[in-house]
Amino acid sequence: MRSTFRIITLIGTLCFVGLSASFSSFAVSEQKIEEAEPEKGPNRGRMLRKGDFAIELAIFETGVPPEFRVWATMDGKAIEPSKVELNVKLSRLGDGIDDINFYQEGEYLRGDMVIYEPHSFLVSLYAKYQGQIYDWQYDNFEGRTKIADDIALAMEIVTDFVAPSTFHETVEVYGRLILPADATSNVYARFDGLVQKVHVKLGDSVTKGQLLFTVESNESLQTYKVLSAQNGIVTKVNVTSGEQSKGRSLLQITNDKTLIAELAVFPKNLSTIRLGARTTLTINGVEAKQVSTIDSRILKVRDDQAKLFRVLVNNPDSVLSEGLFVSADIEIDSYDVAMAVERKALQSFRDFTVVYAKVGNEYEVRMLELGRVVGDEIEVLSGISIGTEYVTENSYILKADIEKSGASHDH
Numbered sequence: 001m002r003s004t005f006r007i008i009t010l011i012g013t014l015c016f017v018g019l020s021a022s023f024s025s026f027a028v029s030e031q032k033i034e035e036a037e038p039e040k041g042p043n044r045g046r047m048l049r050k051g052d053f054a055i056e057l058a059i060f061e062t063g064v065p066p067e068f069r070v071w072a073t074m075d076g077k078a079i080e081p082s083k084v085e086l087n088v089k090l091s092r093l094g095d096g097i098d099d100i101n102f103y104q105e106g107e108y109l110r111g112d113m114v115i116y117e118p119h120s121f122l123v124s125l126y127a128k129y130q131g132q133i134y135d136w137q138y139d140n141f142e143g144r145t146k147i148a149d150d151i152a153l154a155m156e157i158v159t160d161f162v163a164p165s166t167f168h169e170t171v172e173v174y175g176r177l178i179l180p181a182d183a184t185s186n187v188y189a190r191f192d193g194l195v196q197k198v199h200v201k202l203g204d205s206v207t208k209g210q211l212l213f214t215v216e217s218n219e220s221l222q223t224y225k226v227l228s229a230q231n232g233i234v235t236k237v238n239v240t241s242g243e244q245s246k247g248r249s250l251l252q253i254t255n256d257k258t259l260i261a262e263l264a265v266f267p268k269n270l271s272t273i274r275l276g277a278r279t280t281l282t283i284n285g286v287e288a289k290q291v292s293t294i295d296s297r298i299l300k301v302r303d304d305q306a307k308l309f310r311v312l313v314n315n316p317d318s319v320l321s322e323g324l325f326v327s328a329d330i331e332i333d334s335y336d337v338a339m340a341v342e343r344k345a346l347q348s349f350r351d352f353t354v355v356y357a358k359v360g361n362e363y364e365v366r367m368l369e370l371g372r373v374v375g376d377e378i379e380v381l382s383g384i385s386i387g388t389e390y391v392t393e394n395s396y397i398l399k400a401d402i403e404k405s406g407a408s409h410d411h
Contacts, residue, residue: 038138043071043108048125048136055127055134057088059115066119068100068111072129081109085128090121093144094359095385117352117367117383118143143349143365145401152361158393159358162384165340167374170280170329171272175263177283177313177324183256185230186249191217195250197241204234205318212251218244230255233318259313261292261326264306269332278331279311284324290314294330339380343373345392347399356391356398357384363391363398 039047045058056071070086072079081104088111090098098121102109120142127134147157189195197214200206206228213226236252239245261281265273273294281290290313298308311328313320345355352367366388371379384390391398 041071043069045069045071050134050136053127053129053132053134055086055125055136057123057125059119066115066117067113068102068115070102070109070111071107072109072127074129078107079129081105081107083129084109087126089124089126090115091124092121093362093364094357094388118365120144120364143354143402144362145364145398145405146362147398147401148361155397156394157391157397159389160342160345160392162339162341162380162386162388162390164336164338164386165377165379166334166336167340167372167377167379168278168331169333169374170331171265171269173263173265173269173309173328173330175261175308175326175328177259177320177322177326178262179254179256179322180258180260183232183258184235184252184254185232187212187226187228187251187253188247188249189213189215189226189245190224191215191219192245192247193217193219195239195241195243195245196223198237198239198251200234200237200251202234202237205232206234206253207231213239215245226250228253232256256318256320256322257315259315259320259322260295261311261313261328263309263311263326263328263330264302264304265309265330266304266306270307272332273309273330278334280329281311281313282327283313283320284326286319286324337371337379339384339386340377341368341380341384341390342392343376343378345390345395346378347395349399349402355384356395358389358391365402366390 039049041047041056041058043056043058045056048055048057052075054073056073058069059066060069061067068088072081072084086102086109088100088102090100092098098113098115100111100113102111104110119140122139123137125136147155194216195213196216199211199213206212208228208231210228211225212228214223215226216223230253232253232255234251235254236249238248238252239250263279275294275297277294279292279294281292283290292311292313294309295312296310298310301307309330341355346368347354347356349365349367352365353370354365354367356363357366366384368383369381371381373379
């Protein structure tokens with residue numbers, strides 16, 4: 001067993017490049033006070049001695065969940081297990097105390113509870129034999145390190161809390177933006193005549209009731225005004241001042257405040273898509289995502305067997321244009337999970353997948369049993385508690401520090 005005490009100092013500076021940040025240089029110095037490796041007994045357990053009385057405490061995990069087994073001796077001779085009273089308390093980082101009592105099983109004493117991972121704790125052992133009390137205390141830490149808060153901040157170690165979550169399973173599809181069928185209207189003269197003046201030009205924004213043309217009627221020779229019947233943008237001008245209207249469309253106005261994302265869904269996903277499904281849109285060239293719902297569908301399939309589903313897209317500032325490519329995540333299921341963590345927080349430790357829990361300025365592994373994965377989150381079935389603070393960003397720094405220390409624990 002090796003106890004390690006670290007004094008960690010940051011002597012580098014932060015360099016920021018673009019949107020990511022990294023250290024140009026930092027150094028971590030460690031001062032280690034090493035103890036001799038603890039004595040091992042014939043059952044590969046840790047030997048604890050006081051005078052002629054000795055205890056061998058081993059974590060046994062062959063064919064069973066990890067548990068304590070104890071052998072006691074006096075003057076090197078085995079003691080009948082029933083004659084020894086024994087209690088072990090394990091003080092865990094942030095997780096309280098495991099209180100373990102023992103009962104005889106054959107030639108040894110067996111602990112009455114599972115020693116769950118991580119096997120990282122302060123061990124307090126109490127034994128009573130022939131009226132004499134013996135006690136020991138030692139640390140058995142693994143996967144644990146200490147970093148001062150100001151250094152953690154400088155290293156951009158970010159934390160969050162384990163919490164319930166709602167998972168949204170989605171299907172990714174692609175498409176493009178089109179204009180609604182009623183987005184464009186053509187403007188005609190009520191009575192054919194001479195267009196005396198065109199008051200707008202191509203690309204102008206117009207509002208309902210705005211003056212577009214002044215026309216002199218061929219029949220009455222009276223001058224009248226042609227006004228816009230809607231808000232929108234002038235997308236075509238087919239006449240100039242001094243021309244006859246001749247019953248044709250004089251001008252075209254397009255209202256692009258609402259567009260349609262036409263999304264192609266292929267046969268393998270058709271059964272999962274429903275009208276009203278929540279849809280998150282990513283539009284080419286636009287940073288912000290839009291959330292909407294499936295509004296309608298086209299019954300006929302395309303030549304490539306895709307069916308088109310339509311989503312209304314708000315465009316209040318006319319930033320979006322017809323023809324832009326779109327990707328979309330269509331929700332196909334939604335459910336609550338009791339606990340979830342961010343996937344980017346996961347690290348490997350021995351044969352386990354872990355996150356690093358934070359208690360004060362100490363960090364320690366938590367071995368997780370994981371469930372379903374949706375997006376950036378993963379369901380946690382066991383191994384950590386609701387409300388635990390854990391590292392979400394730059395957890396590799398902790399992993400590297402722990403691996404460098406080479407700390408081990410008793411088995």
